[in-house]
Amino acid sequence: MRIARDLPTLRAEAAKLGPIALVPTMGALHAGHISLVAAARREAAAMRGAVAASIFVNPLQFGPNEDLSRYPRDEAGDLAALEAAGCDLAWLPGVEAMYPPDRATAIEVEGPSAGWEGAARPGHFRGVATVCAKLFLQTGARVALFGEKDWQQLQVVRRMVADLDIPTRIIGCPTVREADGLAMSSRNRFLAPAERALAPRVHAALRDAAQGMAAGRPAAAALGDARAGLAAEGFVLDYLALVEPETLRETAALPGRLIVAARLGSVRLLDNIAA
Ligand SMILES: Nc1ncnc2c1ncn2[C@@H]1O[C@H](COP(=O)(O)OP(=O)(O)OP(=O)(O)O)[C@@H](O)[C@H]1O
Ligand SMILES: CC(C)(CO)[C@@H](O)C(=O)[O-]
Numbered sequence: 171m172r173i174a175r176d177l178p179t180l181r182a183e184a185a186k187l188g189p190i191a192l193v194p195t196m197g198a199l200h201a202g203h204i205s206l207v208a209a210a211r212r213e214a215a216a217m218r219g220a221v222a223a224s225i226f227v228n229p230l231q232f233g234p235n236e237d238l239s240r241y242p243r244d245e246a247g248d249l250a251a252l253e254a255a256g257c258d259l260a261w262l263p264g265v266e267a268m269y270p271p272d273r274a275t276a277i278e279v280e281g282p283s284a285g286w287e288g289a290a291r292p293g294h295f296r297g298v299a300t301v302c303a304k305l306f307l308q309t310g311a312r313v314a315l316f317g318e319k320d321w322q323q324l325q326v327v328r329r330m331v332a333d334l335d336i337p338t339r340i341i342g343c344p345t346v347r348e349a350d351g352l353a354m355s356s357r358n359r360f361l362a363p364a365e366r367a368l369a370p371r372v373h374a375a376l377r378d379a380a381q382g383m384a385a386g387r388p389a390a391a392a393l394g395d396a397r398a399g400l401a402a403e404g405f406v407l408d409y410l411a412l413v414e415p416e417t418l419r420e421t422a423a424l425p426g427r428l429i430v431a432a433r434l435g436s437v438r439l440l441d442n443i444a445a
């Protein structure tokens with residue numbers, strides 16, 4: 171696996187590799203990320219290209235009171251995991267090169283950025299869109315793979331490449347879960363044992379609500395039960411809602427996407443499923 175830490179090296183290495191399938195990450199890799207690398211390998215094989223993964227903890231998508239400084243970092247472990255998964259090129263840019271002090275451009279995606287994560291984390295999707303556009307342009311990615319776990323992010327990135335005619339095809343990949351249903355996330359390591367035991371309730375609540383609605387229960391009743399159940403178990407809910415899958419507008423009609431953000435102690439758990 172080649173490693174690039176500056177843009178000239180990245181461009182020189184990428185030019186040798188043919189069409190690129192890119193997996194953007196913030197590191198602290200787990201099986202969810204590795205599933206994206208596996209999907210990228212399939213895409214790369216189909217276009218006779220190669221797999222690149224970026225590791226960059228993007229300061230632009232963290233709010234001033236968020237967990238940027240304690241975001242988990244493990245460069246050596248991440249590089250070993252990428253290499254073992256068959257990644258051809260790792261892109262590890264420095265913050266100064268990504269965001270020179272005189273930079274003056276950012277990307278604002280309206281529509282799917284509104285509400286939910288966009289409301290809970292003002293400026294978050296502006297940071298995500300800006301860094302993703304830079305990563306696509308830096309690597310020249312033909313395709314880029316994102317996890318459905320961050321459903322709203324996936325829709326924001328899709329909207330951005332469509333609106334800006336960026337020639338990178340976006341592929342969403344299913345959420346990888348622990349055996350008990352908890353969606354894998356780098357931040358799960360911060361759950362205390364009792365919180366870890368409770369955390370799968372988030373996915374179970376979504377599943378129960380989706381099953382209820384599929385059986386004809388009105389959305390308001392099914393969602394109300396799910397919210398009340400999680401609150402009674404000690405979760406602090408930022409939101410739990412049924413939305414149109416692509417626009418993220420709230421809806422009462424199926425098919426939709428059930429999305430949730432629930433806090434347990436200091437950890438914010440995100441999940442979503444089809445409904
Ligand atoms: N459990 C998962 N299944 C599939 N894809 C995932 C999973 N977790 C993360 N991803 C995807 O991996 C990519 C990089 O995500 P990121 O590095 O933020 O990891 P993360 O585990 O989501 O971390 P955190 O949620 O703590 O920020 C994103 O496209 C994200 O959706
Ligand atoms: C897409 C991403 C790598 C952009 O920093 C990040 O938001 C993430 O890890 O999901």
Ligand code: BAL
Nearest residue numbers: 196231232294320323
């Ligand atoms: N997985 C989304 C990145 C973030 O939480 O900032």
